[in-house]
Amino acid sequence: MALEFPDDLKYLDTHEYARVDEDETIVTVGISAFALDQLGDIVFLELPDVGDTVEKGETFGTVESVKAVEDLKSPVNGDVLERNEAIVVSPEQIADDPYGDAWLIKIKADNLEDLDDAMSADEYREQVEGG
Amino acid sequence: MTSLRTPLYDLSADLKARFTEFAGWDMPVQYSGIKHEHHAVRTAAGMFDISHMGKFFLRGQGVLAALQKLVPSDLSPLQPGLAQYTVLLNPQGGIIDDLIIYYQGTDTDGTERVAVIVNAATTDKDKAWMREHLPAAMEFEDGSRDRVLIAVQGPEAIAQLQRVTAEDLAQVGRFGHIAGTVLGQPAWLARTGYTGEDGFEVMVAAATGQALWQTLHENGVTPCGLGARDTLRLEAAMALYGQDISDNTTPLEAGLKWLVHLERAGNFMGRAVLERQMTEGLSRRLVGLQMAGRNIARHDYPVVQAGEAIGIVTSGTLSPTLGYPIALAYVTSAFAKVGQTLAVEIRGKAYPAQVVKKPFYKRSS
Numbered sequence: 367m368a369l370e371f372p373d374d375l376k377y378l379d380t381h382e383y384a385r386v387d388e389d390e391t392i393v394t395v396g397i398s399a400f401a402l403d404q405l406g407d408i409v410f411l412e413l414p415d416v417g418d419t420v421e422k423g424e425t426f427g428t429v430e431s432v433k434a435v436e437d438l439k440s441p442v443n444g445d446v447l448e449r450n451e452a453i454v455v456s457p458e459q460i461a462d463d464p465y466g467d468a469w470l471i472k473i474k475a476d477n478l479e480d481l482d483d484a485m486s487a488d489e490y491r492e493q494v495e496g497g
Numbered sequence: 498m499t500s501l502r503t504p505l506y507d508l509s510a511d512l513k514a515r516f517t518e519f520a521g522w523d524m525p526v527q528y529s530g531i532k533h534e535h536h537a538v539r540t541a542a543g544m545f546d547i548s549h550m551g552k553f554f555l556r557g558q559g560v561l562a563a564l565q566k567l568v569p570s571d572l573s574p575l576q577p578g579l580a581q582y583t584v585l586l587n588p589q590g591g592i593i594d595d596l597i598i599y600y601q602g603t604d605t606d607g608t609e610r611v612a613v614i615v616n617a618a619t620t621d622k623d624k625a626w627m628r629e630h631l632p633a634a635m636e637f638e639d640g641s642r643d644r645v646l647i648a649v650q651g652p653e654a655i656a657q658l659q660r661v662t663a664e665d666l667a668q669v670g671r672f673g674h675i676a677g678t679v680l681g682q683p684a685w686l687a688r689t690g691y692t693g694e695d696g697f698e699v700m701v702a703a704a705t706g707q708a709l710w711q712t713l714h715e716n717g718v719t720p721c722g723l724g725a726r727d728t729l730r731l732e733a734a735m736a737l738y739g740q741d742i743s744d745n746t747t748p749l750e751a752g753l754k755w756l757v758h759l760e761r762a763g764n765f766m767g768r769a770v771l772e773r774q775m776t777e778g779l780s781r782r783l784v785g786l787q788m789a790g791r792n793i794a795r796h797d798y799p800v801v802q803a804g805e806a807i808g809i810v811t812s813g814t815l816s817p818t819l820g821y822p823i824a825l826a827y828v829t830s831a832f833a834k835v836g837q838t839l840a841v842e843i844r845g846k847a848y849p850a851q852v853v854k855k856p857f858y859k860r861s862s
Contacts, residue, residue, distance in 0.1 A: 406527055407532045410792065410793055410815065412792070412844075431531075432532065432814060432817075433727075435795065
Protein backbone atom coordinates (compact mmCIF):
# COMPACT_ATOMS: atom_id res chain seq x y z
CA MET A 367 0.00 0.00 0.00
CA ALA A 368 1.49 3.31 -1.09
CA LEU A 369 1.83 5.96 1.56
CA GLU A 370 0.08 9.27 1.01
CA PHE A 371 1.78 12.64 0.97
CA PRO A 372 -0.83 15.36 0.37
CA ASP A 373 0.23 17.97 -2.18
CA ASP A 374 -0.89 20.96 -0.11
CA LEU A 375 1.68 20.28 2.64
CA LYS A 376 5.34 21.11 3.09
CA TYR A 377 7.69 18.45 4.51
CA LEU A 378 10.89 18.54 6.55
CA ASP A 379 13.70 16.06 6.11
CA THR A 380 13.02 15.14 9.75
CA HIS A 381 9.54 13.95 8.61
CA GLU A 382 7.30 16.62 10.11
CA TYR A 383 4.73 18.19 7.79
CA ALA A 384 3.47 21.79 7.83
CA ARG A 385 0.08 22.97 6.59
CA VAL A 386 -0.43 26.70 6.15
CA ASP A 387 -3.97 27.87 6.84
CA GLU A 388 -6.00 30.07 4.53
CA ASP A 389 -5.08 33.28 6.31
CA GLU A 390 -1.43 32.33 5.88
CA THR A 391 -0.63 32.99 9.51
CA ILE A 392 -1.10 29.67 11.26
CA VAL A 393 0.93 26.53 10.58
CA THR A 394 -0.40 23.11 11.58
CA VAL A 395 2.35 20.58 12.28
CA GLY A 396 2.13 16.81 12.21
CA ILE A 397 4.15 13.69 11.40
CA SER A 398 4.31 12.21 7.91
CA ALA A 399 2.75 8.85 7.15
CA PHE A 400 6.20 7.62 6.16
CA ALA A 401 7.69 8.40 9.58
CA LEU A 402 4.75 6.81 11.37
CA ASP A 403 5.09 3.70 9.24
CA GLN A 404 8.79 3.51 10.10
CA LEU A 405 8.24 4.07 13.81
CA GLY A 406 5.50 1.48 14.24
CA ASP A 407 3.07 1.63 17.16
CA ILE A 408 3.20 5.09 18.75
CA VAL A 409 2.86 4.98 22.51
CA PHE A 410 3.72 8.45 23.75
CA LEU A 411 3.75 12.06 22.62
CA GLU A 412 5.26 14.99 24.41
CA LEU A 413 4.13 18.39 23.07
CA PRO A 414 4.78 21.98 24.15
CA ASP A 415 2.20 23.97 26.08
CA VAL A 416 0.02 26.60 24.48
CA GLY A 417 1.92 29.88 24.56
CA ASP A 418 5.36 28.25 24.36
CA THR A 419 7.76 29.61 21.78
CA VAL A 420 9.09 27.26 19.14
CA GLU A 421 12.06 27.76 16.83
CA LYS A 422 12.60 26.59 13.31
CA GLY A 423 14.74 23.45 13.25
CA GLU A 424 14.62 23.10 17.02
CA THR A 425 13.03 20.31 19.06
CA PHE A 426 9.50 21.12 20.25
CA GLY A 427 8.53 17.66 21.48
CA THR A 428 9.08 13.94 21.22
CA VAL A 429 7.29 10.98 19.74
CA GLU A 430 7.88 7.50 21.11
CA SER A 431 7.15 4.19 19.54
CA VAL A 432 7.49 0.91 21.38
CA LYS A 433 11.13 0.81 20.35
CA ALA A 434 12.37 4.34 19.78
CA VAL A 435 12.24 7.97 20.85
CA GLU A 436 12.39 10.66 18.14
CA ASP A 437 12.60 14.41 18.50
CA LEU A 438 10.00 16.56 16.76
CA LYS A 439 11.37 19.62 14.95
CA SER A 440 9.48 22.82 14.29
CA PRO A 441 9.20 23.99 10.66
CA VAL A 442 8.89 27.67 11.68
CA ASN A 443 9.58 30.21 14.40
CA GLY A 444 6.47 31.16 16.32
CA ASP A 445 4.20 30.63 19.30
CA VAL A 446 2.10 27.56 20.04
CA LEU A 447 -1.58 28.48 19.62
CA GLU A 448 -3.09 25.06 20.16
CA ARG A 449 -2.04 21.52 20.89
CA ASN A 450 -4.02 18.42 20.07
CA GLU A 451 -5.02 17.08 23.49
CA ALA A 452 -6.93 14.18 21.99
CA ILE A 453 -3.84 12.78 20.30
CA VAL A 454 -1.72 13.27 23.44
CA VAL A 455 -4.26 11.13 25.31
CA SER A 456 -4.51 8.51 22.54
CA PRO A 457 -1.19 8.57 20.70
CA GLU A 458 -1.80 5.05 19.37
CA GLN A 459 -4.40 6.56 17.01
CA ILE A 460 -1.93 8.88 15.33
CA ALA A 461 -1.38 6.68 12.28
CA ASP A 462 -5.12 6.45 11.55
CA ASP A 463 -5.30 10.00 10.22
CA PRO A 464 -1.88 11.68 10.36
CA TYR A 465 -2.85 14.59 8.11
CA GLY A 466 -6.29 15.13 9.66
CA ASP A 467 -7.36 14.44 13.22
CA ALA A 468 -3.84 13.50 14.28
CA TRP A 469 -2.21 16.91 13.88
CA LEU A 470 0.09 17.84 16.78
CA ILE A 471 0.29 21.59 17.25
CA LYS A 472 -0.80 24.83 15.57
CA ILE A 473 1.79 27.56 15.48
CA LYS A 474 1.28 31.29 15.03
CA ALA A 475 4.19 31.69 12.62
CA ASP A 476 6.47 34.72 12.76
CA ASN A 477 7.32 34.48 9.10
CA LEU A 478 6.09 31.96 6.55
CA GLU A 479 9.31 32.36 4.59
CA ASP A 480 10.66 29.88 7.16
CA LEU A 481 8.96 27.24 5.01
CA ASP A 482 10.72 28.19 1.79
CA ASP A 483 13.37 25.51 2.18
CA ALA A 484 10.90 22.79 3.19
CA MET A 485 10.10 20.10 0.61
CA SER A 486 7.08 19.76 -1.61
CA ALA A 487 5.14 16.50 -1.55
CA ASP A 488 6.91 15.32 -4.70
CA GLU A 489 10.34 16.17 -3.34
CA TYR A 490 9.55 14.44 -0.07
CA ARG A 491 8.19 11.34 -1.78
CA GLU A 492 11.36 11.27 -3.87
CA GLN A 493 13.47 11.42 -0.71
CA VAL A 494 11.70 8.69 1.23
CA GLU A 495 10.83 6.34 -1.62
CA GLY A 496 13.45 7.20 -4.22
CA GLY A 497 16.57 5.99 -2.50
CA MET B 498 30.50 -6.61 6.60
CA THR B 499 27.20 -7.96 5.32
CA SER B 500 24.79 -9.24 7.91
CA LEU B 501 24.03 -12.91 8.34
CA ARG B 502 20.58 -14.14 7.37
CA THR B 503 18.73 -17.03 8.95
CA PRO B 504 17.17 -19.73 6.74
CA LEU B 505 13.80 -18.07 7.45
CA TYR B 506 14.84 -14.65 6.14
CA ASP B 507 13.05 -14.91 2.79
CA LEU B 508 9.86 -16.14 4.44
CA SER B 509 9.91 -13.16 6.79
CA ALA B 510 10.58 -10.81 3.87
CA ASP B 511 7.56 -12.31 2.09
CA LEU B 512 5.51 -11.40 5.15
CA LYS B 513 6.68 -7.78 4.80
CA ALA B 514 8.69 -7.89 8.00
CA ARG B 515 10.78 -4.87 8.91
CA PHE B 516 14.36 -5.94 9.57
CA THR B 517 17.06 -4.65 11.87
CA GLU B 518 20.70 -5.49 12.35
CA PHE B 519 21.09 -7.45 15.57
CA ALA B 520 24.34 -9.07 16.71
CA GLY B 521 25.54 -9.32 13.13
CA TRP B 522 22.26 -10.77 11.85
CA ASP B 523 19.58 -9.17 9.73
CA MET B 524 16.58 -10.00 11.93
CA PRO B 525 12.84 -9.25 11.72
CA VAL B 526 11.94 -6.60 14.28
CA GLN B 527 8.23 -6.60 13.49
CA TYR B 528 5.66 -8.01 11.07
CA SER B 529 2.10 -6.78 11.72
CA GLY B 530 3.11 -4.44 14.55
CA ILE B 531 4.71 -4.90 17.94
CA LYS B 532 1.52 -4.46 19.97
CA HIS B 533 -0.50 -6.80 17.80
CA GLU B 534 2.23 -9.44 17.94
CA HIS B 535 2.61 -8.96 21.71
CA HIS B 536 -1.11 -9.50 22.33
CA ALA B 537 -1.13 -12.54 20.02
CA VAL B 538 1.45 -14.19 22.29
CA ARG B 539 -0.43 -13.25 25.47
CA THR B 540 -3.81 -14.45 24.18
CA ALA B 541 -3.18 -17.07 21.46
CA ALA B 542 0.14 -18.11 19.89
CA GLY B 543 3.08 -16.39 18.27
CA MET B 544 6.24 -17.65 16.61
CA PHE B 545 9.69 -16.12 16.57
CA ASP B 546 12.65 -16.82 14.33
CA ILE B 547 15.44 -17.09 16.90
CA SER B 548 17.82 -18.98 14.63
CA HIS B 549 20.42 -16.29 15.32
CA MET B 550 20.96 -17.62 18.85
CA GLY B 551 24.16 -19.49 19.64
CA LYS B 552 23.73 -23.27 19.60
CA PHE B 553 26.52 -25.44 20.93
CA PHE B 554 26.62 -29.21 21.12
CA LEU B 555 29.06 -30.65 23.64
CA ARG B 556 30.00 -34.32 23.76
CA GLY B 557 32.46 -36.06 25.97
CA GLN B 558 33.11 -37.61 29.34
CA GLY B 559 32.50 -35.29 32.27
CA VAL B 560 30.94 -32.45 30.28
CA LEU B 561 28.46 -31.55 33.01
CA ALA B 562 31.12 -31.71 35.72
CA ALA B 563 33.28 -29.36 33.66
CA LEU B 564 30.37 -26.96 33.04
CA GLN B 565 29.64 -27.00 36.77
CA LYS B 566 32.91 -25.13 37.36
CA LEU B 567 31.69 -22.24 35.21
CA VAL B 568 28.18 -21.67 36.59
CA PRO B 569 26.75 -20.96 40.07
CA SER B 570 23.75 -23.28 39.66
CA ASP B 571 23.82 -26.84 40.90
CA LEU B 572 23.75 -29.02 37.78
CA SER B 573 23.54 -32.34 39.66
CA PRO B 574 19.71 -32.56 39.53
CA LEU B 575 19.88 -32.48 35.73
CA GLN B 576 18.54 -35.70 34.22
CA PRO B 577 18.51 -36.53 30.52
CA GLY B 578 15.64 -34.50 29.08
CA LEU B 579 15.93 -31.69 31.59
CA ALA B 580 17.42 -28.22 31.25
CA GLN B 581 18.80 -25.56 33.58
CA TYR B 582 18.76 -21.81 33.00
CA THR B 583 21.95 -20.31 34.42
CA VAL B 584 24.79 -17.85 33.88
CA LEU B 585 28.44 -18.15 32.91
CA LEU B 586 30.51 -16.21 35.43
CA ASN B 587 33.88 -14.53 35.13
CA PRO B 588 36.34 -14.57 38.08
CA GLN B 589 34.84 -11.28 39.33
CA GLY B 590 31.39 -12.88 39.56
CA GLY B 591 30.23 -10.88 36.54
CA ILE B 592 27.92 -12.46 34.01
CA ILE B 593 29.61 -13.53 30.76
CA ASP B 594 26.23 -14.63 29.44
CA ASP B 595 22.94 -16.16 30.47
CA LEU B 596 22.20 -19.48 28.83
CA ILE B 597 20.29 -22.71 29.01
CA ILE B 598 22.07 -26.05 29.48
CA TYR B 599 20.12 -28.98 28.06
CA TYR B 600 21.27 -32.42 29.21
CA GLN B 601 20.41 -34.74 26.33
CA GLY B 602 21.76 -38.01 27.64
CA THR B 603 24.75 -40.25 28.26
CA ASP B 604 25.89 -42.92 25.84
CA THR B 605 26.85 -46.40 27.04
CA ASP B 606 30.55 -45.46 26.88
CA GLY B 607 29.93 -42.59 29.29
CA THR B 608 29.88 -39.84 26.67
CA GLU B 609 27.59 -37.07 27.86
CA ARG B 610 25.61 -35.13 25.27
CA VAL B 611 24.74 -31.56 26.22
CA ALA B 612 23.24 -28.73 24.17
CA VAL B 613 23.82 -25.13 25.22
CA ILE B 614 21.80 -22.21 23.82
CA VAL B 615 23.35 -18.78 24.28
CA ASN B 616 22.70 -15.21 23.18
CA ALA B 617 23.50 -14.27 19.60
CA ALA B 618 25.61 -11.26 20.54
CA THR B 619 27.78 -13.35 22.86
CA THR B 620 28.14 -16.50 20.78
CA ASP B 621 31.79 -15.96 19.89
CA LYS B 622 32.72 -14.80 23.38
CA ASP B 623 31.01 -17.78 25.01
CA LYS B 624 32.55 -20.21 22.56
CA ALA B 625 36.06 -18.92 23.31
CA TRP B 626 35.40 -19.00 27.05
CA MET B 627 34.00 -22.50 27.06
CA ARG B 628 36.70 -23.90 24.81
CA GLU B 629 39.31 -22.38 27.08
CA HIS B 630 37.78 -23.73 30.27
CA LEU B 631 36.30 -27.07 29.25
CA PRO B 632 38.38 -30.22 28.66
CA ALA B 633 40.22 -30.09 25.34
CA ALA B 634 39.21 -33.69 24.58
CA MET B 635 35.57 -32.69 24.57
CA GLU B 636 33.83 -32.42 21.21
CA PHE B 637 32.47 -28.92 20.66
CA GLU B 638 30.14 -28.39 17.69
CA ASP B 639 28.86 -24.92 16.86
CA GLY B 640 25.51 -25.19 15.09
CA SER B 641 24.75 -21.47 15.37
CA ARG B 642 24.86 -20.70 11.65
CA ASP B 643 22.91 -23.56 10.11
CA ARG B 644 20.20 -24.79 12.50
CA VAL B 645 16.79 -23.18 12.60
CA LEU B 646 15.36 -22.34 16.01
CA ILE B 647 11.71 -21.30 16.20
CA ALA B 648 10.07 -20.27 19.48
CA VAL B 649 6.33 -20.96 19.57
CA GLN B 650 4.84 -19.18 22.56
CA GLY B 651 1.44 -18.41 24.05
CA PRO B 652 -1.56 -20.15 25.64
CA GLU B 653 -2.30 -21.93 22.34
CA ALA B 654 1.33 -22.76 21.54
CA ILE B 655 1.24 -26.36 22.73
CA ALA B 656 -1.96 -27.14 20.83
CA GLN B 657 -0.54 -25.54 17.69
CA LEU B 658 2.70 -27.50 17.87
CA GLN B 659 0.86 -30.71 18.68
CA ARG B 660 -0.70 -30.49 15.21
CA VAL B 661 2.72 -30.92 13.56
CA THR B 662 4.37 -33.49 15.84
CA ALA B 663 3.64 -37.05 16.91
CA GLU B 664 5.31 -36.58 20.30
CA ASP B 665 2.97 -36.06 23.24
CA LEU B 666 3.97 -32.55 24.20
CA ALA B 667 1.88 -32.57 27.37
CA GLN B 668 4.35 -35.14 28.74
CA VAL B 669 7.19 -32.64 28.50
CA GLY B 670 7.37 -30.50 31.63
CA ARG B 671 8.66 -26.97 32.00
CA PHE B 672 12.39 -26.94 31.10
CA GLY B 673 11.99 -30.44 29.69
CA HIS B 674 13.05 -31.33 26.17
CA ILE B 675 12.81 -34.24 23.73
CA ALA B 676 14.32 -35.41 20.49
CA GLY B 677 11.51 -36.31 18.11
CA THR B 678 10.03 -35.18 14.83
CA VAL B 679 8.00 -32.30 13.43
CA LEU B 680 6.39 -32.70 10.00
CA GLY B 681 8.05 -36.13 9.92
CA GLN B 682 11.56 -34.69 10.11
CA PRO B 683 14.05 -34.88 12.99
CA ALA B 684 13.49 -32.13 15.54
CA TRP B 685 14.42 -31.21 19.03
CA LEU B 686 11.74 -29.59 21.18
CA ALA B 687 12.32 -27.78 24.47
CA ARG B 688 9.64 -26.36 26.74
CA THR B 689 11.47 -23.11 27.28
CA GLY B 690 10.97 -19.52 26.18
CA TYR B 691 11.51 -15.84 26.71
CA THR B 692 8.00 -14.39 26.82
CA GLY B 693 6.46 -15.31 30.18
CA GLU B 694 4.06 -17.66 28.37
CA ASP B 695 4.03 -21.42 27.96
CA GLY B 696 5.55 -22.77 24.77
CA PHE B 697 8.37 -24.58 23.06
CA GLU B 698 11.56 -23.78 21.25
CA VAL B 699 12.06 -26.10 18.31
CA MET B 700 15.40 -26.81 16.64
CA VAL B 701 15.39 -28.32 13.17
CA ALA B 702 17.39 -28.36 9.93
CA ALA B 703 16.94 -25.39 7.60
CA ALA B 704 14.45 -26.96 5.16
CA THR B 705 12.33 -28.40 7.98
CA GLY B 706 12.38 -25.02 9.67
CA GLN B 707 11.05 -23.31 6.57
CA ALA B 708 8.25 -25.86 6.25
CA LEU B 709 7.43 -25.59 9.95
CA TRP B 710 7.29 -21.78 9.78
CA GLN B 711 4.91 -21.89 6.83
CA THR B 712 2.70 -24.58 8.34
CA LEU B 713 2.42 -22.78 11.68
CA HIS B 714 1.60 -19.56 9.84
CA GLU B 715 -1.10 -21.25 7.77
CA ASN B 716 -2.51 -22.67 11.01
CA GLY B 717 -2.89 -19.18 12.45
CA VAL B 718 0.23 -18.69 14.55
CA THR B 719 1.23 -15.00 14.47
CA PRO B 720 4.76 -14.22 13.23
CA CYS B 721 6.51 -12.05 15.82
CA GLY B 722 9.72 -10.03 15.67
CA LEU B 723 12.40 -8.95 18.08
CA GLY B 724 10.31 -5.91 19.07
CA ALA B 725 7.53 -7.99 20.61
CA ARG B 726 10.10 -10.42 22.01
CA ASP B 727 11.56 -7.48 23.94
CA THR B 728 8.25 -6.14 25.32
CA LEU B 729 7.15 -9.67 26.27
CA ARG B 730 10.35 -10.57 28.09
CA LEU B 731 10.38 -7.21 29.86
CA GLU B 732 6.84 -7.68 31.21
CA ALA B 733 8.04 -11.06 32.49
CA ALA B 734 11.10 -9.25 33.98
CA MET B 735 13.47 -11.57 32.15
CA ALA B 736 16.92 -10.06 31.82
CA LEU B 737 18.32 -9.04 28.45
CA TYR B 738 22.04 -9.68 28.22
CA GLY B 739 24.03 -6.52 27.44
CA GLN B 740 21.29 -4.35 28.93
CA ASP B 741 20.11 -5.67 32.30
CA ILE B 742 23.03 -8.02 32.91
CA SER B 743 26.64 -7.84 31.76
CA ASP B 744 30.23 -8.70 32.59
CA ASN B 745 30.02 -6.04 35.31
CA THR B 746 26.89 -7.25 37.12
CA THR B 747 26.69 -10.30 39.36
CA PRO B 748 23.67 -12.62 39.44
CA LEU B 749 22.95 -11.47 42.99
CA GLU B 750 22.76 -7.83 41.95
CA ALA B 751 20.61 -8.81 38.98
CA GLY B 752 17.99 -10.53 41.14
CA LEU B 753 19.09 -13.97 39.94
CA LYS B 754 19.82 -15.33 43.42
CA TRP B 755 17.60 -18.31 42.59
CA LEU B 756 20.34 -19.41 40.19
CA VAL B 757 23.05 -19.26 42.85
CA HIS B 758 23.35 -22.48 44.85
CA LEU B 759 26.32 -21.78 47.13
CA GLU B 760 25.75 -24.90 49.24
CA ARG B 761 25.59 -27.34 46.35
CA ALA B 762 27.34 -25.91 43.30
CA GLY B 763 30.90 -26.41 44.53
CA ASN B 764 33.84 -24.17 43.77
CA PHE B 765 32.61 -22.44 40.61
CA MET B 766 34.23 -19.47 38.89
CA GLY B 767 33.45 -16.18 40.66
CA ARG B 768 32.26 -17.91 43.83
CA ALA B 769 34.39 -15.83 46.20
CA VAL B 770 32.80 -12.58 44.98
CA LEU B 771 29.27 -13.93 45.38
CA GLU B 772 30.10 -15.20 48.88
CA ARG B 773 31.41 -11.79 49.82
CA GLN B 774 28.30 -10.10 48.45
CA MET B 775 26.14 -12.49 50.46
CA THR B 776 28.02 -11.62 53.65
CA GLU B 777 28.53 -7.92 53.16
CA GLY B 778 25.33 -7.16 51.30
CA LEU B 779 24.81 -5.63 47.89
CA SER B 780 25.46 -2.01 47.02
CA ARG B 781 22.91 -2.05 44.18
CA ARG B 782 20.06 -4.17 42.97
CA LEU B 783 18.06 -4.58 39.79
CA VAL B 784 14.49 -3.50 40.55
CA GLY B 785 11.23 -3.22 38.69
CA LEU B 786 9.86 0.29 38.24
CA GLN B 787 6.38 1.46 37.42
CA MET B 788 6.12 5.02 36.14
CA ALA B 789 3.40 7.14 37.71
CA GLY B 790 2.63 8.95 34.47
CA ARG B 791 2.84 8.14 30.79
CA ASN B 792 6.48 9.06 30.27
CA ILE B 793 8.56 6.06 29.33
CA ALA B 794 11.83 5.37 31.12
CA ARG B 795 14.40 3.98 28.70
CA HIS B 796 17.82 2.37 28.74
CA ASP B 797 20.49 4.61 30.34
CA TYR B 798 18.09 7.19 31.83
CA PRO B 799 19.23 8.21 35.34
CA VAL B 800 17.21 7.23 38.42
CA VAL B 801 17.12 10.05 40.98
CA GLN B 802 16.01 10.53 44.55
CA ALA B 803 15.94 13.93 46.24
CA GLY B 804 18.03 15.37 43.44
CA GLU B 805 20.76 12.72 43.71
CA ALA B 806 21.50 10.16 41.04
CA ILE B 807 20.97 6.76 42.71
CA GLY B 808 20.71 4.45 39.73
CA ILE B 809 20.27 3.83 36.04
CA VAL B 810 17.49 2.39 33.90
CA THR B 811 18.55 -0.71 31.96
CA SER B 812 15.34 -1.51 30.04
CA GLY B 813 12.03 0.28 29.71
CA THR B 814 8.90 0.31 27.61
CA LEU B 815 5.18 0.96 27.65
CA SER B 816 3.80 -2.39 28.77
CA PRO B 817 1.32 -3.46 26.08
CA THR B 818 -0.44 -5.81 28.51
CA LEU B 819 -0.59 -3.49 31.52
CA GLY B 820 -0.98 -0.18 29.69
CA TYR B 821 1.58 1.75 31.73
CA PRO B 822 5.33 2.28 31.42
CA ILE B 823 7.56 -0.28 33.14
CA ALA B 824 11.32 -0.47 33.51
CA LEU B 825 14.19 -2.38 35.03
CA ALA B 826 16.84 -0.31 36.80
CA TYR B 827 19.86 -0.74 39.01
CA VAL B 828 19.41 1.37 42.14
CA THR B 829 21.34 1.80 45.36
CA SER B 830 20.15 -0.94 47.73
CA ALA B 831 18.74 1.58 50.22
CA PHE B 832 16.11 2.52 47.61
CA ALA B 833 15.41 -0.98 46.28
CA LYS B 834 12.47 -1.95 48.50
CA VAL B 835 9.10 -2.58 46.89
CA GLY B 836 6.95 0.52 47.42
CA GLN B 837 9.89 2.93 47.38
CA THR B 838 9.11 6.08 45.42
CA LEU B 839 11.83 7.64 43.33
CA ALA B 840 12.07 9.37 39.97
CA VAL B 841 13.47 8.80 36.51
CA GLU B 842 15.10 11.67 34.68
CA ILE B 843 13.67 11.88 31.18
CA ARG B 844 15.04 14.57 28.87
CA GLY B 845 16.14 16.68 31.81
CA LYS B 846 13.01 16.40 33.95
CA ALA B 847 12.33 14.06 36.87
CA TYR B 848 9.19 11.91 36.61
CA PRO B 849 7.90 9.91 39.59
CA ALA B 850 8.16 6.13 39.68
CA GLN B 851 7.71 3.38 42.23
CA VAL B 852 9.62 0.18 42.89
CA VAL B 853 7.25 -2.72 42.23
CA LYS B 854 7.45 -6.50 42.46
CA LYS B 855 8.92 -8.45 39.59
CA PRO B 856 7.70 -9.84 37.27
CA PHE B 857 5.37 -7.11 36.07
CA TYR B 858 3.26 -9.74 34.37
CA LYS B 859 2.69 -13.36 35.37
CA ARG B 860 0.47 -15.70 33.42
CA SER B 861 -2.51 -16.94 35.40
CA SER B 862 -2.37 -20.70 34.72
